[in-house]
Amino acid sequence: MSAHSTYQPQSKFMKWMEARLPIAGLVHSSFVAYPTPRNLNYWWTFGGILSVMLMIQIITGVVLVMHYTPHVDLAFTSVESIMRDVNYGWLLRYVHANGASMFFLAVYIHIFRGLYYGSYKEPREVLWILGVIIFLLMIAAGFMGYVLPWGQMSFWAATVITNLFSAIPVVGDPIVSWLWGGYSVGNPTLNRFFSLHYLLPFVILGVVVLHVWALHVVGQNNPTGVEPKSKQDTVPFTPYATVKDGFMIVCFFIVYAWFVFYLPNYLGHPDNYIPANPQVTPTHIVPEWYYLPFYAILRAIPSKLGGVIMLVAAIAILAFAPWLDTSKVRSATYRPLYRQFFWIFVVVSVGLGWLGSKPAEGGYVIAARILTAWYFIHFLVILPLLGLLEKPKPLPASISEAVLGKDKAGAKARG
Amino acid sequence: MTTMSSAEPTRRDFLYIATGAVGAVGAAAAAWPLIDQMNPDASTIAAGAPIEVDLAPIAAGQVIKVFWRGKPIFVSHRTPKEIEEARKVDWHTLPDPQSDQSRVKGGHDQWLVLVGICTHLGCIPLAHQGDYDGWFCPCHGSQYDTSGRIRRGPAPLNLPLPPYEFTSATKIRIG
Numbered sequence: 001m002s003a004h005s006t007y008q009p010q011s012k013f014m015k016w017m018e019a020r021l022p023i024a025g026l027v028h029s030s031f032v033a034y035p036t037p038r039n040l041n042y043w044w045t046f047g048g049i050l051s052v053m054l055m056i057q058i059i060t061g062v063v064l065v066m067h068y069t070p071h072v073d074l075a076f077t078s079v080e081s082i083m084r085d086v087n088y089g090w091l092l093r094y095v096h097a098n099g100a101s102m103f104f105l106a107v108y109i110h111i112f113r114g115l116y117y118g119s120y121k122e123p124r125e126v127l128w129i130l131g132v133i134i135f136l137l138m139i140a141a142g143f144m145g146y147v148l149p150w151g152q153m154s155f156w157a158a159t160v161i162t163n164l165f166s167a168i169p170v171v172g173d174p175i176v177s178w179l180w181g182g183y184s185v186g187n188p189t190l191n192r193f194f195s196l197h198y199l200l201p202f203v204i205l206g207v208v209v210l211h212v213w214a215l216h217v218v219g220q221n222n223p224t225g226v227e228p229k230s231k232q233d234t235v236p237f238t239p240y241a242t243v244k245d246g247f248m249i250v251c252f253f254i255v256y257a258w259f260v261f262y263l264p265n266y267l268g269h270p271d272n273y274i275p276a277n278p279q280v281t282p283t284h285i286v287p288e289w290y291y292l293p294f295y296a297i298l299r300a301i302p303s304k305l306g307g308v309i310m311l312v313a314a315i316a317i318l319a320f321a322p323w324l325d326t327s328k329v330r331s332a333t334y335r336p337l338y339r340q341f342f343w344i345f346v347v348v349s350v351g352l353g354w355l356g357s358k359p360a361e362g363g364y365v366i367a368a369r370i371l372t373a374w375y376f377i378h379f380l381v382i383l384p385l386l387g388l389l390e391k392p393k394p395l396p397a398s399i400s401e402a403v404l405g406k407d408k409a410g411a412k413a414r415g
Numbered sequence: 416m417t418t419m420s421s422a423e424p425t426r427r428d429f430l431y432i433a434t435g436a437v438g439a440v441g442a443a444a445a446a447w448p449l450i451d452q453m454n455p456d457a458s459t460i461a462a463g464a465p466i467e468v469d470l471a472p473i474a475a476g477q478v479i480k481v482f483w484r485g486k487p488i489f490v491s492h493r494t495p496k497e498i499e500e501a502r503k504v505d506w507h508t509l510p511d512p513q514s515d516q517s518r519v520k521g522g523h524d525q526w527l528v529l530v531g532i533c534t535h536l537g538c539i540p541l542a543h544q545g546d547y548d549g550w551f552c553p554c555h556g557s558q559y560d561t562s563g564r565i566r567r568g569p570a571p572l573n574l575p576l577p578p579y580e581f582t583s584a585t586k587i588r589i590g
Contacts, residue, residue: 156538159536159537163536166537178454181459182459183459183463183484183485183486184484185485188455188456279539281553281554282553283553285538303569304535304536304570307569359556360555361556
């Protein structure tokens with residue numbers, strides 16, 4: 001990072017400060033002078049969007065805690081009082097609840113962008129794995145947050161998800177009892193979920209710092225997948241990337257605000273406005289939309305332990321993508337076969353999400369099994385084989401050549 | 416130092432290993448309270464004491480639900496038809512093979528007492544539903560028969576039996 005530092009403190013105070021804590025220089029070299037490839041498209045703005053979403057979730061979350069009570073008898077009514085009595089409580093809660101959905105929407109686009117442009121390949125493996133860890137932490141944080149309002153869906157989501165651990169042979173049942181702090185989901189469970197839900201965003205923030213650090217060591221990938229070779233191939237982060245990110249954040253906020261103000265409960269379930277009742281399971285249990293593909297995989301396997309293993313494997317396999325993909329070419333733009341398989345994979349993932357929302361019976365189960373098989377075949381068979389069989393298109397000599405054309409880039413380099 | 420690597424272990428090597436071992440034991444001992452505090456606490460365990468259920472008001476064909484340790488317990492007063500259905504099937508062929516006789520107390524064949532938690536992922540099955548006239552789980556479609564045995568669906572095991580005993584002809588104590 002410091003290699004690009006061209007920061008020259010102007011004022012006397014900043015000179016004094018820079019000699020003691022060079023934080024302004026660090027910010028300058030990381031977010032002002034930092035060279036970004038000149039050909040980044042709008043799919044590269046989702047990292048910035050995700051940082052903003054994390055801050056929104058932390059700020060609204062900290063404020064909501066000022067009015068929320070983590071107790072089985074009071075949690076539901078305290079959330080209702082946030083909605084009805086607390087000044088702007090409805091807005092804060094809807095921003096937080098829909099913020100989770102928007103966070104996952106952005107992270108899925110961010111992950112698919114990485115898969116399309118081969119952003120996980122050498123030398124960005126650690127950067128990619130840190131991203132998978134952030135995704136795992138997001139899943140845990142989102143799940144525990146969903147339990148807090150203590151409605152019917154909250155309670156039964158907590159029951160079903162904690163019971164996943166009972167599939168572990170021998171130690172499964174003691175582990176579940178340990179997670180619950182009792183013989184069933186109850187007040188101790190709610191209390192610890194609240195504690196961890198407050199903690200996890202800060203853990204995520206820490207891993208995000210590592211993610212950005214790793215990014216700034218290896219540099220950004222770009223739509224050609226060709227590393228920047230000369231000064232011509234990059235532009236400074238500010239103003240180019242900051243303005244582009246800022247514009248896209250505003251566009252993203254329009255969608256976000258549309259949900260918050262016009263469809264605040266569209267992505268939720270009406271059953272969660274019924275207080276938790278340990279005696280009655282809702283007739284149709286489904287998780288939030290962002291977990292549906294993994295839920296479909298869980299239900300597609302006709303064995304309890306097998307389903308849980310595949311559920312975990314579906315996420316863990318992402319971390320192995322850098323080694324499963326044998327192609328030296330990063331970007332799908334120059335990989336005609338991979339590009340087709342990528343879009344099939346997108347359709348399979350969305351299809352699994354749709355199947356996860358359907359009852360587990362008849363044709364839905366068969367379809368879910370086929371798509372689950374394809375999900376794993378994509379990583380375990382197609383990615384390794386394509387690298388060996390596919391004939392990639394010729395890569396441009398440099399980013400400038402891809403952007404400006406061969407003659408212009410050559411002329412500019414000479415001139 | 417490298418020239419000494421093949422020599423006898425020194426007293427210093429022993430001290431390093433001993434210090435490290437004591438430190439590891441200390442770290443584990445310090446971690447245990449942090450882990451064990453999440454287990455059920457004393458009041459939760461105390462609240463899990465046995466409960467008494469009066470069977471007299473339960474009509475034949477009726478299933479009641481009581482709570483013990485936060486878990487729903489089904490008490491089913493089975494009709495002769497339900498008992499016959501549970502016994503005419505060859506139980507050796509079931510996914511979790513158990514005879515109906517082994518799931519009730521001898522001489523009290525009409526009383527079936529079950530933990531009402533689906534062995535798949537913990538939902539509460541609905542009584543008198545499904546293809547086997549027993550229980551049907553609305554979450555992922557597991558079906559249990561009139562003996563609470565798994566017959567179809569993702570659940571791996573029969574509905575478990577809580578510990579209970581008859582204190583009189585019409586009373587049981589669960590726990």
